[in-house]
Amino acid sequence: MNRIDKQWLKALKYFADNTRARVIADKESNDFYYKEVLPEDLKNTFVGVNYLDFNSNTKHIITQSGLQQLRELERNNRESWGFRFSIIAIIISCLSFAISMGWINFR
Numbered sequence: 001m002n003r004i005d006k007q008w009l010k011a012l013k014y015f016a017d018n019t020r021a022r023v024i025a026d027k028e029s030n031d032f033y034y035k036e037v038l039p040e041d042l043k044n045t046f047v048g049v050n051y052l053d054f055n056s057n058t059k060h061i062i063t064q065s066g067l068q069q070l071r072e073l074e075r076n077n078r079e080s081w082g083f084r085f086s087i088i089a090i091i092i093s094c095l096s097f098a099i100s101m102g103w104i105n106f107r
Contacts, residue, residue, distance in 0.1 A: 001077055009077065011038050012070040015052060015062040023061055 001009070014037045015023065027034045038046075046052040051066030062070070098104045 001073075001080055005073055005076065007042065009070070009073040011042060011046070012051065012062065012066055012073065014038070015060065016067060016070055019059055020061050 018026070023034075043052070046066065047054065049065070050063055051069055052061050053063050054061060095104070099106075
């Protein structure tokens with residue numbers, strides 16, 4: 001994942017995990033953490049593409065399209081880790097094969 005995707009994932013996950021009341025309480029009590037999770041430019045972007053809705057009275061600030069984007073980012077993150085693990089597994093298999101054939105000797 002690139003830096004932008006990681007930032008979006010962190011922000012969307014925060015809003016998906018917390019209710020509107022909790023987010024408002026966090027914003028009032030710990031403004032530094034809130035600004036770290038959701039900088040002003042990112043907030044404007046999320047509101048512009050309708051991922052967050054600060055004006056309604058729903059239980060959560062995140063919208064359905066925001067949840068869909070969160071699902072896609074989490075899927076991409078899992079696929080990225082899966083790819084890394086598969087490369088490591090291939091390397092271990094090749095080393096095991098080379099050792100069993102006697103091509104590599106650690107003595």
